[in-house]
Amino acid sequence: MLGRPTKYNEETRNKALEYIDNFDIDGAIIPTHEGMAEFLEVHRDTLYAWAKDESKDFSDILGRCNSKQARMVINGSLKGDYNATIAKLLLGKHGYHDKQDNTLANPDGGPLEIDHSWQVNIVG
Numbered sequence: 001m002l003g004r005p006t007k008y009n010e011e012t013r014n015k016a017l018e019y020i021d022n023f024d025i026d027g028a029i030i031p032t033h034e035g036m037a038e039f040l041e042v043h044r045d046t047l048y049a050w051a052k053d054e055s056k057d058f059s060d061i062l063g064r065c066n067s068k069q070a071r072m073v074i075n076g077s078l079k080g081d082y083n084a085t086i087a088k089l090l091l092g093k094h095g096y097h098d099k100q101d102n103t104l105a106n107p108d109g110g111p112l113e114i115d116h117s118w119q120v121n122i123v124g
Contacts, residue, residue: 007042008050008058015040016061020068029082030069030090033062070094 019039023031037044051059070091077087088098104112 006050007046012040013057013061016058020061020065030072030076031065032069033065036062036065066094070096 016036016039019036020031023035023039025039026035028035033044033047037047040047047058047062051062073082073087073090073094076082077084077091106112
């Protein structure tokens, strides 16, 4: 059983790049995959399928959209233009986190070995 033919072609590629440069056509604040999908008149999952199956080039286009979004959120947040909660949520999707990793491990990544051979002498 054959699937539907893909709508991905050079025109679609160029239109996706146009969206990244002109994402604010409908008043959007930042570029998103959802906005790109709407602009291209496809479902968001179709973008991911294209990135996976059709072309490394389209994967790079989605990456460019992500990079522009992250840069805009960082700069907009520093200027106080964005809601802090939404900015934190968005930046979490780009690998930014405000948590500390307090995991204890040996430098080789193995578990810590605790040496119980030491003694405490209490002088009283």
